[in-house]
Amino acid sequence: MKLTTVEDVRAAAERIRDTAVRTPLLPCDWADTDRPLWLKPENLQPIGAFKIRGAANAIARIPEADRANGVVAYSSGNHAQAVAYVAKRFGLPAVIVVPENTPATKIDATRGHGAEVVVVPITDREIVAERLVAQRGATLVPPFDHLDVIAGQGTIGLEIVEDLADVDVVLVPVSGGGLASGVATAVKGLRPDAAVIGVEPALAGDAAESLAAGHRVEWSAHDRARTIADGLRAAPSDLTFAHLLARLDGIVTVTEDQIRDAVATLATRARLVAEPSGAVTTAAYLHRAADLPRGRTVAVVSGGNLDRDLLASLLVTPDTRTS
Amino acid sequence: MKLTTVEDVRAAAERIRDTAVRTPLLPCDWADTDRPLWLKPENLQPIGAFKIRGAANAIARIPEADRANGVVAYSSGNHAQAVAYVAKRFGLPAVIVVPENTPATKIDATRGHGAEVVVVPITDREIVAERLVAQRGATLVPPFDHLDVIAGQGTIGLEIVEDLADVDVVLVPVSGGGLASGVATAVKGLRPDAAVIGVEPALAGDAAESLAAGHRVEWSAHDRARTIADGLRAAPSDLTFAHLLARLDGIVTVTEDQIRDAVATLATRARLVAEPSGAVTTAAYLHRAADLPRGRTVAVVSGGNLDRDLLASLLVTPDTRTS
Known part of the structure; x- marks a missing residue:
């Protein structure tokens, strides 16, 4: 590996x-x-949070041809904010998939960074994110993997x-x-x-x-x-x-x-x-x-x-x- | 001026x-x-607190011949801690004159930086500090003037x-x-x-x-x-x-x-x-x-x-x- x-x-x-x-x-x-x-x-x-560093490096590496299709992340925590913040800085659209139980303040914060927020049952997070990637040609930004x-x-x-x-x-x-x-x-x-x-x-x-x-x-x-x-x-x-x-x-x-x-x-x-x-x-x-x-x-x-x-x-x- | x-x-x-x-x-x-x-x-x-900057510049400027006589400050607040901390870093003895009503935690913190603490009635702070300067040949580090x-x-x-x-x-x-x-x-x-x-x-x-x-x-x-x-x-x-x-x-x-x-x-x-x-x-x-x-x-x-x-x-x- x-x-x-x-x-x-x-x-x-x-x-x-x-x-x-x-x-x-x-x-x-x-x-x-x-x-x-x-x-x-x-x-x-x-x-x-530190999450901004990994998100920035991953988003900076997206090929020019794919940038307009934006990025997708699934997270209810710091990673969601980081991807939303960095995508806005780099001028890319962002969709954040969050589970239903996410506090409204966190959803508002993510929207405040200009991201689209999709609320789904917690077990559907990954599958919805993958569907968005397939449909839009967007790039998934994983939290650590x-x-x-x-x-x-x-x-x-x-x-x-x-x-x-x-x-x-x-x-x-x-x-x-x-x-x-x-x-x-x-x-x-x-x-x-x-x-x-x-x-x-x-x-x-x-x-x-x-x-x-x-x-x-x-x-x-x-x-x-x-x-x-x-x-x-x-x-x-x-x-x-x-x-x-x-x-x-x-x-x-x-x-x-x-x-x-x-x-x-x-x-x-x-x-x-x-x-x-x-x-x-x-x-x-x-x-x-x-x-x-x-x-x-x-x-x-x-x-x-x-x-x-x-x-x-x-x-x-x-x-x-x-x- | x-x-x-x-x-x-x-x-x-x-x-x-x-x-x-x-x-x-x-x-x-x-x-x-x-x-x-x-x-x-x-x-x-x-x-x-920022006080460390002014204290460091003032203490760094003390002539070599006067350094062993140390520094004096009167303060119960951030300036006292700053002078005590910086004097220790520069290897100079420090005396801090504090008023009687100073909380024990602040006195302990000042002593923790290796300074000698002299407790006096609040109205006597300046005069005691000036006496220490005269007696010891120490240098007064004022908080702003x-x-x-x-x-x-x-x-x-x-x-x-x-x-x-x-x-x-x-x-x-x-x-x-x-x-x-x-x-x-x-x-x-x-x-x-x-x-x-x-x-x-x-x-x-x-x-x-x-x-x-x-x-x-x-x-x-x-x-x-x-x-x-x-x-x-x-x-x-x-x-x-x-x-x-x-x-x-x-x-x-x-x-x-x-x-x-x-x-x-x-x-x-x-x-x-x-x-x-x-x-x-x-x-x-x-x-x-x-x-x-x-x-x-x-x-x-x-x-x-x-x-x-x-x-x-x-x-x-x-x-x-x-x-």
Whole structure:
């Protein structure tokens, strides 16, 4: 199976330059002295998540002849916003297929980026998307199972090594595995001595179990849906799992309480609003230190889209909680 | 009176390069189409505020012979943290003089950066600081009333023009005026056609009244203390007022409700935790549009240090508020 290369990631960096923000590494003055911490704040991208990088690289690669037919994506989350936003920037029409239970605010946001939204029963998402591709000659932009998407997410790893050449440890969330595959490709390719460690919620720890087994172990969607980290409920594909197996140095899991604590820590100590999925790496840094290599550590904060009231509830200190 | 120059700001940028984060401009996909908005997130600096820039420039300029005698600052807020943090980075001892009513958490944070903390009655702050300077041969680092501090804060303006050469409007908070003086120096010097507009809380609107009058009008500290924006309760000095008079294109004020709304908007739409003082520019963008020039707008988000429970309370949506 062909895996993404550092050269693919370098080429992606050129393509996404005008679309994605070049996020800085933020040093944390509250970190342990023997393992200084920097945050890579991808929650500060337009639409609030790293997804814009992979979408931009994939859409930039669509051949000229196919561009007018537009793009299709199925997602109710950050990937939908990313495809809608990037398609508008590139001047392509976009159709986003979303399941019936998607909150109206998310549908409005997607329409706000100029995309057409098609609401279908959740089990019909893929088939409707494929039908749109066939009917319109549109290009499907998958959320993670694609080399161009992986290379786009990998630009995060490229920037980490550019900004911190002697990085020792990179912590990256794992869900479908596109982000972790891309980041591991870039970091291990440019600095083989650095460790790239995936982080998963224990309640959606299928990738951790799969990597330990050396082959994909399926968890039910129902089980994976238990975690508060709603962006980490997908499972790796054959393509991303091959990347993870070849290039990740390890994977750790975090509990729901650790994730909640990390959201509050990021807001109060790093002044960043992170969604639970974006906070898992900080949760690992804070609570799984014994299982991580020492040294200069970077935590990828992958996104910042969460319900306002949920954020407020996670910020209320125990003393002032009413329940 | 000698004012800061663009050359001073350029020199400051070299001096602070290893201490301050090169913050990006963050495009806002929720902005009005005829006045696109970018945020300059200085809340992401170490210690959570722009103050680190001015402190770094001033401390970098201390003559070699005086460095071992250290630095002194009097402040209970972001400036204290900034001086303590920068002094530690530069290897200089620091003494911070704080008033008796300073919360223990802030004193602990200052000590955490390795500074000595001297607690005194609030009216004695300046005199104790001056005595420490005389006794130890230490160098006082003032929060705004100093050309080196102004030039350091001005590096924000330099970076804005580097990243957005055709910026039309820059919104900057005004308190003691060091930040606004520096930013206006850089922006007007490099792009005279851009408008630099100061923003103040109406409840601490002494600079607005002073600029309208053409001379400094004093408000009582008691009056200025009414605003929730606790970083904007200082008043300009002769030095900073001369900069504001010469280089600001205007000044607008915002209400307390507008400031609170802007804190919530920044958290939910821009995924940034801003303190009320850091949110006044966004408040002006959102609520004082009729009084601002059109065009490509940058709002300086100056800091992100606020009480966790206050942030939680500002995020609770009206429907779910219990009071």
